[in-house]
Amino acid sequence: MVTKRYNKPVIVRVTEEELVDLRSRAKTNKLSLSRYLVEAGLAKNKVLTPEEREREERAIYHLRKIGVNLNQIAKAMNKKESISEKKLLEVIEEQKKAIVTLREVKEQNSKT
Numbered sequence: 001m002v003t004k005r006y007n008k009p010v011i012v013r014v015t016e017e018e019l020v021d022l023r024s025r026a027k028t029n030k031l032s033l034s035r036y037l038v039e040a041g042l043a044k045n046k047v048l049t050p051e052e053r054e055r056e057e058r059a060i061y062h063l064r065k066i067g068v069n070l071n072q073i074a075k076a077m078n079k080k081e082s083i084s085e086k087k088l089l090e091v092i093e094e095q096k097k098a099i100v101t102l103r104e105v106k107e108q109n110s111k112t
Contacts, residue, residue, distance in 0.1 A: 012037065055105050062098035069094060 014022065026036035030050050039047045048056065069091040076083055 006034070010037075052105070052108055055101060055108065059098060059101040059105055062094060062101055066091065066094045066098055 022036065023033055025040075025047075026033045028049075029036055029039075029047055031039065031047070036047060069087070073083055073087065073091065
């Protein structure tokens with residue numbers, strides 16, 4: 001994994017009250033003030049909480065697993081190999097998990 005280098009400074013002027021509020025929000029989101037400001041500024045909706053980020057990462061993980069399983073099934077079918085019922089049921093279960101997780105993420109993001 002390549003580490004990003006954040007070497008471009010940005011000066012932001014805020015009041016004392018705004019600074020206190022921003023620091024509090026950054027701390028709540030377990031981010032540095034700099035990282036919070038960048039994520040908040042670039043976010044489409046809002047900065048995700050650690051729990052929301054974890055849910056998104058879990059959904060992505062499940063989607064990747066589904067993709068791997070589907071690729072294995074497609075490869076086997078292209079070779080005219082038989083596909084076990086067990087393997088198909090595993091893929092269906094993974095799809096269900098991913099759908100549940102994606103719904104949770106969607107519902108959480110739509111509440112804000």
